Amino acid sequence: MSDDLHLLSLPPEIVTQILTNLDPVDVAHFCASSRASYAFADSFSLNKALFLSLFDPPTSPPDGDDIVGAGFPWAERLRARVRARGWISSSAAVEQLVSSPEDLERTLAALVDVAETRSAGSSGSSEPSLNETFLETHLDPATIDELGRRRKGGHALRKIDKDVDPNSRVGQLASHLVALHSPTPHTLGSPLARTTAREVVYSQANFLRASNWGPFVAGTGGSKANGVVVDWRKLESLAVVMAANLKEMEGTGWGGEEVEVPSGWESTRPGEVPEGRDWAGVEAQTFVGTYAFLDYRSFEHYNFHRSNNYTPSLEDESEAVGDCMQLTLKLVDEPSPILSGIVNADLDSDGSDDEDDDASFHTRSSSASPAPSASDSETSQTDEPMSEIVDVDAPSPPTSEVASSPADDLPKPVDESPKTDQQLNFVGKSEPLAFSGTFANSAPAQGMPKRTIHGSVERTPEGAVHWTFVISYAQGPQWMMQGVQLGGPRSKYGIVGTWSTADHDAAGPNGPFWYWPQQEV
Numbered sequence: 001m002s003d004d005l006h007l008l009s010l011p012p013e014i015v016t017q018i019l020t021n022l023d024p025v026d027v028a029h030f031c032a033s034s035r036a037s038y039a040f041a042d043s044f045s046l047n048k049a050l051f052l053s054l055f056d057p058p059t060s061p062p063d064g065d066d067i068v069g070a071g072f073p074w075a076e077r078l079r080a081r082v083r084a085r086g087w088i089s090s091s092a093a094v095e096q097l098v099s100s101p102e103d104l105e106r107t108l109a110a111l112v113d114v115a116e117t118r119s120a121g122s123s124g125s126s127e128p129s130l131n132e133t134f135l136e137t138h139l140d141p142a143t144i145d146e147l148g149r150r151r152k153g154g155h156a157l158r159k160i161d162k163d164v165d166p167n168s169r170v171g172q173l174a175s176h177l178v179a180l181h182s183p184t185p186h187t188l189g190s191p192l193a194r195t196t197a198r199e200v201v202y203s204q205a206n207f208l209r210a211s212n213w214g215p216f217v218a219g220t221g222g223s224k225a226n227g228v229v230v231d232w233r234k235l236e237s238l239a240v241v242m243a244a245n246l247k248e249m250e251g252t253g254w255g256g257e258e259v260e261v262p263s264g265w266e267s268t269r270p271g272e273v274p275e276g277r278d279w280a281g282v283e284a285q286t287f288v289g290t291y292a293f294l295d296y297r298s299f300e301h302y303n304f305h306r307s308n309n310y311t312p313s314l315e316d317e318s319e320a321v322g323d324c325m326q327l328t329l330k331l332v333d334e335p336s337p338i339l340s341g342i343v344n345a346d347l348d349s350d351g352s353d354d355e356d357d358d359a360s361f362h363t364r365s366s367s368a369s370p371a372p373s374a375s376d377s378e379t380s381q382t383d384e385p386m387s388e389i390v391d392v393d394a395p396s397p398p399t400s401e402v403a404s405s406p407a408d409d410l411p412k413p414v415d416e417s418p419k420t421d422q423q424l425n426f427v428g429k430s431e432p433l434a435f436s437g438t439f440a441n442s443a444p445a446q447g448m449p450k451r452t453i454h455g456s457v458e459r460t461p462e463g464a465v466h467w468t469f470v471i472s473y474a475q476g477p478q479w480m481m482q483g484v485q486l487g488g489p490r491s492k493y494g495i496v497g498t499w500s501t502a503d504h505d506a507a508g509p510n511g512p513f514w515y516w517p518q519q520e521v
Helices: 003-008 012-019 024-031 044-054 074-087 091-097 101-116 130-138 141-147 169-181 191-201 232-252 296-304 337-343 352-360 386-390
Strands: 149-151 287-293 324-332 424-434 452-459 465-473 476-485 495-501 510-517
Touching: 003 012, 012 044, 024 044, 024 074, 044 074, 074 091, 074 101, 074 130, 091 101, 091 141, 101 130, 101 141, 101 169, 141 169, 169 232, 191 232, 232 287, 232 495, 232 510, 287 495, 324 452, 337 452, 337 465, 337 476, 476 510
Parallel strands: none
Antiparallel strands: 287 324, 287 510, 324 424, 424 452, 452 465, 465 476, 476 495, 495 510
16 A cells, blocks of 8 residues: 555545645645545645745735635635745746746735735734745845846846836836845945936936825826825835935944834834724834935936936936934824825826826936935736646925924824724924934024924725825925835834925925834844
């Protein structure tokens, strides 16, 4: 009697229990060994157990629908993720993968799904995430760099061939994965990668009305800001520019010893959301961060001196980085009229320039103008058996220095209510954590105008955490910031986005910002 027949002579539930201790690829081989063993390929309990041996249990989405029960596609997700693991198991496999658009798309979708469905982490606990262990084990920086390619020969942060659409599904998935990993050392050390990202970030046409003045896909917001869809090419570029700038600031004492710049998979894991209204951690944490900017002459030349025969470059230009700011926010009951008036101003008009630019702007490979401070989870898979796994001169920008306003100038604090993912509204203040002299005023503690911050945080339809800030001083709003919290609510990586003028001046500058929850070091 063969070993297989001997094993199959046991009760099915015992065989299932034995198989759950094996790797899914080994189970696939077993299922393919005979007609009798093949019956286990579509076992609900087996596929669920194998999934949970490698990955975090799925959680209910913000709308509250239960996806953990029998309706969750355990086998489908398991097969997709194990196939992806096979594709990234060696440099040779990865090289072959990036030359196959269909396989690359499926692999990127599965990996993004793993990254976006990590269990929440707690600041007071070292509870591991199986998804994060999977990512750290199989996706080292070199593999991340390779998967960033749109196809063989074209890299997400390198000059892209004219026939390669960076806004394609593959392009968006690649940028999504790279952004969730955070920029790799190779990317941060590559002048070409940084220049290409910079030319996305400082292209004014990428951040107009149609994209809700932020890192969003043109035309997706309509008349409501919360209808936006994240443009991962823009968000990846913003993350690269800010991380590269802060990397350069390491030897200057920027931020002092108490500031640790987040990076890596662990930084984009969502944080634990406690009971209560503040699901986004508006009041639960102090944010630190800053912004970067080009000299306005460089910005103006890059954006407004293009022609069919001449496309300017930012290759030889440099940026400046603002002081390290500490931002404290307070929840309020009602949304600010100032905020809604600025965000929704003429949102449905004059969007064609932004959309056209997103479709035709080719990332190629301007000294500095101050700025402000202040999922696609997976492609559908066919329901093949387990055995198939083996086939395998502009206004001075804001410094975000915010003095306390009179109490009657601010909305009243909110009352606590049951936790939801509803829009949260807030006001705030900030002050320099480490002053190095880039403020508009030479004395940070004196002579600063009264500055207030009004903002909101909400979920996009796809579940991304979308933050909006408006900075007001000198009798009116001056700057707006639109960003996305990489990894989800309360992630350590924080909010990456773009700042621009509050009045949406056609000649106004824009640039990147980055704020993250301050961690104890």
